[in-house]
Amino acid sequence: MTEIDTSPLVLHGRRRSVARLRAGVVLLETGGVRHRIPVAAIARVDVTGPGGRVLTVVVATTPTDSVTYSLTSRSAPAVRAFAEAVRRALPVRDADEPRPEVSAEPVERRGPYLGYAILGALVLTYVLVAVVLVNRGAGEQAVVYWLVGPVLTGAGGTALAGGVRTVREAVVLRRRGITVEGRRERSYEVGTGEDTVMHHTYAYVDALGKARTRSGPQGGADEVDILYDPEDPEGTTKVGHGTAGHLALGLFRLVLGVSTVSAGLWAMGVGTVALLR
Structure with missing residues (x-):
């Protein structure tokens, strides 16, 4: 083949x-x-x-x-x-x-993935603990902390993962990135209503002479610099040749993620202590 x-x-x-x-x-x-x-x-x-x-x-x-x-x-x-x-x-x-x-x-359906079973068990535990707290009269504050804690932890984990990915991309691009000229091929709207965002597709030729494209909300000018990782040209690219802003965004997400996860774990801890009393 x-x-x-x-x-x-x-x-x-x-x-x-x-x-x-x-x-x-x-x-x-x-x-x-x-x-x-x-x-x-x-x-x-x-x-x-x-x-x-x-x-x-x-x-x-x-x-x-x-x-x-x-x-x-x-x-x-x-x-x-x-x-x-x-x-x-x-x-x-x-x-x-x-x-x-x-x-x-x-297509023959296979059994549920292990991840779905684990997620279901976590959701069931989340609900059961809240019910037990209410039945034992643990207090409104303990119940609210328990209900809010996992939500904060999940949101913080998402921000933390995004921050790690963004920082990694910034470090990789700063260390081995190559900058080339990109020309805008088209612009198009993504989303509907107030959520509409303008995206731009840029065409560029990498250092090996291979034609590539890069799409995203960044840019808008007819010609821009495209910074890409030669070892992962499809996965790590950005508009512009600087990485300071990209790195700052990643660090902000890391700080936000760590803070939110910490708050969520603390809230869950308050609920757990009330449950064990």
Whole structure:
């Protein structure tokens, strides 16, 4: 198999959905159904949605009609990499040339993941402790602390993980980043209503001469500097050549995350002490 025929990339999405490119066919499992989409039937592949985390495969059923298949992932770089792999596999076709059909088959459901079982146990414990505190008359303050504690801990953990990732990216880019010129290809809106954010896609050529793109809310000018990690060009890029702001944002998230996690654990501790009395 050549790179055109298959790709080692696996794109995981929400609700156990997954996409693979195997022997000229995109295998998209979502909603309990496995769709076999021949690349010869694909009209185009788009990266859409908030933060560019939605892979959209447009299949031309007739010269005027089309059907779309989509998968939402947590990783925007993974979506972009998978979309590029599919685009490289697309053949050159005439508009009126017959296209192969998409087939679908049910996917056998496996048992729940261990993570779901653990999450369910934690939620059950969370509710049961609150009920016991109320029944034992531990006091409104102890109940509120227990209910708020896990929420703060979860939010702080998310901020902490984001801070670690942002600081790591800043350090990596500062240590081995390469700056090239990027030219804006297009700008588009992400979200709806008051949540609408303008995103920009920049095209650039890396140090090895390979054409790449970078999408996100940063930028807006027709030409910008693109700073990228040559060892991870799809995953670690930013608009602009400086890393001070990126590092400051990461440190802010770290401080916020540590503070919020500490407050959450303290609140849970108050509730636990009241439970053990």
